[in-house]
Amino acid sequence: MKILVTGFDPFGGEKVNPAFEVLKKLKRNIAGAKISLLEVPTVFGESVAKVISAIEKQKPDVVLMIGQAGGRYEVTVERIGINIDDARIPDNKNNQPIDKPIDPEGPAAYFATVPVKAMVQAIRKSGVPASVSNTAGTFVCNHLLYGVLHYLAKNAPQVKAGFIHIPLLIEQAIGKTNMPSMGLKTMVTAIEAAITAVVSSSSKKASTKKPKSPQKVSS
Amino acid sequence: MKILVTGFDPFGGEKVNPAFEVLKKLKRNIAGAKISLLEVPTVFGESVAKVISAIEKQKPDVVLMIGQAGGRYEVTVERIGINIDDARIPDNKNNQPIDKPIDPEGPAAYFATVPVKAMVQAIRKSGVPASVSNTAGTFVCNHLLYGVLHYLAKNAPQVKAGFIHIPLLIEQAIGKTNMPSMGLKTMVTAIEAAITAVVSSSSKKASTKKPKSPQKVSS
Amino acid sequence: MKILVTGFDPFGGEKVNPAFEVLKKLKRNIAGAKISLLEVPTVFGESVAKVISAIEKQKPDVVLMIGQAGGRYEVTVERIGINIDDARIPDNKNNQPIDKPIDPEGPAAYFATVPVKAMVQAIRKSGVPASVSNTAGTFVCNHLLYGVLHYLAKNAPQVKAGFIHIPLLIEQAIGKTNMPSMGLKTMVTAIEAAITAVVSSSSKKASTKKPKSPQKVSS
């Protein structure tokens, strides 16, 4: 089993992005799955293109995208990506789309195809607060989630994809008022637990599910 | 122009629902539009059935649903309804669906078809804090929003529909810790401003838009 | 019975101060007490001087100071004023004392001498969320509370004094993220309820208390 894990580069004036910091610390083999890593630019359009290109080369079984969610207290596993770009700040190439569909021909949304609830449970069991999120926002994080799910739905529906938002790193919260944050090691623990849940869910399905059963809503 | 405005009954141990309290205070004619009111039970399934039945009888041009969002600071206009019921507490008939699609055959989501951003601007201009929300949750509020948009998409696509969440009433916040709240009169001002924006947007479209132009993503 | 009610002028970039807006709407006779009003500059030193000067001229029985507390959800009645100025922003005359005692010879703190808990109960009964606060901060609000209590302790110990913080007005919260706010009318209701509690507590004490009983800690 091959899992492609992506993390954004820093944006919005931050010097680091916890998502990419987590990537650098991840084990390359988790629960028997081979992990490959990809840094993604915080840029509308380019982010999706870079991940699709990696999917086409590496042919992973699962794509797990990670992003920073300033202001969140917990690790949150996203339930859905929606067909809209609506940016309050410019991305790293100064694009700031307002109320623009990601694909005017695409459906309004896609549910993540990873086991969202099982991932949340696994993260909590590993000792880290986690919950399901029903919105990935309308900035580049949601853009990438929708873009990848849209691509996979058309081109490789057997590949699962999902998105995990993580809080700011502890050092990013210094000097910000009432800003929740989390240590890097804790985040790495959480992401590895989530990946283990993905692997475990896939192997269960592989052994117990009848072939060609219709795809269910994910979570 | 006819606008059907709906509000839920109390749930989750509250004695009032600000949505229904607002309804009782609304003017019956706003910016030339005729307002009709409907109390809706906080019950999965029944809520949608009751609103659809009213739509079929009254044939409104717009359906504006209002609900309580404990913990929110502002009046929020919802951008999207998603195809999932996932209830942390039971509804008023003790249903508590977990991760259940609202319609297993339905699309993942519908965007609201009212002018979300214009409504937010109008509410702010009326002196009340407001913002766009990207999630109506996964309880009865989202259920009703999705259910009505789903029905209208199939049966009456010319009818617009949207959902506004309002904070707790001031008196509901007494004894709760750090719970944002808002006065009833302020909420009524906000909803009337939002309705005025809906009316104004419809008349602009009616006079300037070419017929049969394709429906755009809402907001 | 005469009550002097004070409210600050706007500071920190705001165009209004809810405290002064409340003053303008207050009844001039509340529960039989005569209310006089005083606008106070948001300036270290001058604020205390202006209130002391009014006390000396008007000889009130109670001084009730009102100030704005951005970020608070409720009306809060302050329990204590402390002997320190420590300003994160400059006052309205560009003073920004850091860690400076208000009076190097003064005690570390004074408890408010109004009935804090009874005022909180009365505000809640009037339908408005309220709680006791254990810190008035270290800006001009605390400075005034400490300064007035310090003056009264030495010069007129029979005069009661207290401080009430109120949230931002609804219109001040527009465009701020997750900022609690409250309507003006609600705040006026709360302050009048608090004043009624002060009056009622004074008359009870006047009729039931033995003379020369030692002063108790206030709240």
Add this chain to the structure above:
Amino acid sequence: MKILVTGFDPFGGEKVNPAFEVLKKLKRNIAGAKISLLEVPTVFGESVAKVISAIEKQKPDVVLMIGQAGGRYEVTVERIGINIDDARIPDNKNNQPIDKPIDPEGPAAYFATVPVKAMVQAIRKSGVPASVSNTAGTFVCNHLLYGVLHYLAKNAPQVKAGFIHIPLLIEQAIGKTNMPSMGLKTMVTAIEAAITAVVSSSSKKASTKKPKSPQKVSS
């Protein structure tokens, strides 16, 4: 130099108290100072008695008390302890004093005598969010801070004392909604940085200060 560091036992339904967990991980020698540790019961009265008894036996130069502050985002160094017990929940021996002075003969408050601002700066430099707090609440934490400062003021004014509040541990936040938390290792880093600042401030004063200079307000 000898520093007595105290931490409370668990209370309020929690299974651990981060304060005591931090104690167990602290180095016993920090910046040349000898650290001794003391677990303190979360009980009005007994907590103060136990710390005073340790002070009398060990004769430390500094007493640094540590407590849990659920809901805080940062490590906070307390500026002041106030002369009031006002408990929203019972302590571990079921005492729940309401609006009771700690010592009816004592002053309204004492400022901490450790270098509060220098400690905050040192904690931030160590990579951990920190700020000054102007209230230690009115439960056992404030009770202990006031009680120890009161004892030292009368009996050993050369001994410095202060209080640091720490957030919940990460594992305590699981299942709580929007609850900030922090990793144990991060907290240990913060407390060791704060102690280093205390030691460094004492040695600077020892070498540069004229003898018998009057005690200044602490922070």
